[in-house]
Amino acid sequence: MIRETEVPKVKNKFHYWTAFMFYTDVSVYRSTLVCSDHVLSVVGVGAASLAKLTFMVGGVEEEYTAAQELLTCMGANVVYCGQVGTGQAAKICNNMLLAIGMIGTAETMNLGIRLGLDPKLLAQILNMSSGRCWSSDSYNPVPGVMEGVPSGNNYQGGFGTTLMAKDLGLAQHTATNTKTPVPLGSLAHQIYRVMCARGYANKDFSSVFQFLREQEEEPEKKGD
Incomplete structure (x- = not known):
């Protein structure tokens, strides 16, 4: 698990989740700063604790850049895909x-x-x-x-x-x-x-x- 001392400090708070939604319905989430999903490169909670997940991120690029260090605590690969919803796609x-x-x-x-x-x-x-x-x-x-x-x-x-x-x-x-x-x-x-x-x-x-x-x-x- 990620210890509190290992979590990088960021200037702003981010609303972040890895749940799925229908790609065609994501317009209602446009106000969210960062939205991402992890792919099945390595499966499950164990992969997250080993920082081996792959994150595909959709959102405003500036917010993605600010959150990237946080995501790397759980993921070996963090890829920016574009606007909100492209990570799900x-x-x-x-x-x-x-x-x-x-x-x-x-x-x-x-x-x-x-x-x-x-x-x-x-x-x-x-x-x-x-x-x-x-x-x-x-x-x-x-x-x-x-x-x-x-x-x-x-x-x-x-x-x-x-x-x-x-x-x-x-x-x-x-x-x-x-x-x-x-x-x-x-x-x-x-x-x-x-x-x-x-x-x-x-x-x-x-x-x-x-x-x-x-x-x-x-x-x-x-x-x-």
Whole structure:
């Protein structure tokens, strides 16, 4: 945690929060000095205590500059995105891509395992090839492939499936309002909503691998 003596002194007080709002509704917050969000580069309270969060900040640039030192107490990366609301926009885009990438990684790993490949070997190959992504090399969803990630702890901790479904819902809302086609984002939203209804709500979002494995078992059970 940040000790009081470590918090830098600033001349003015800042109204600051990391909650999400609909990007299209942010005009009511224009009077706020600084508005920011943290991205899922490293997850949770533990990441904040280690100062490893990434903050994407929207607001008046002068106020952002004054608050930057304070934000670095919790974040390894602090990025100014523009006016109020652009921080939320950046996070929406990041988390939609994160969900799509995680589902793709889970599908790929599952297919490789079904084809007889060792999951650790497959992950190694992916991570030295063009298929490499954050979900494959830093947050692999297959149990036993990596240590220190939720997949190695029955998908406990990390970033919850419910939260991912919520963020994807926000992405869908903004995509509809801006008339932006997001077919993969829409499909990812549907998958995570189904997961929430199937008992995965409190598990980490990488549990989509386990969910897919469960789906392949269902036809076999029905056949019995």
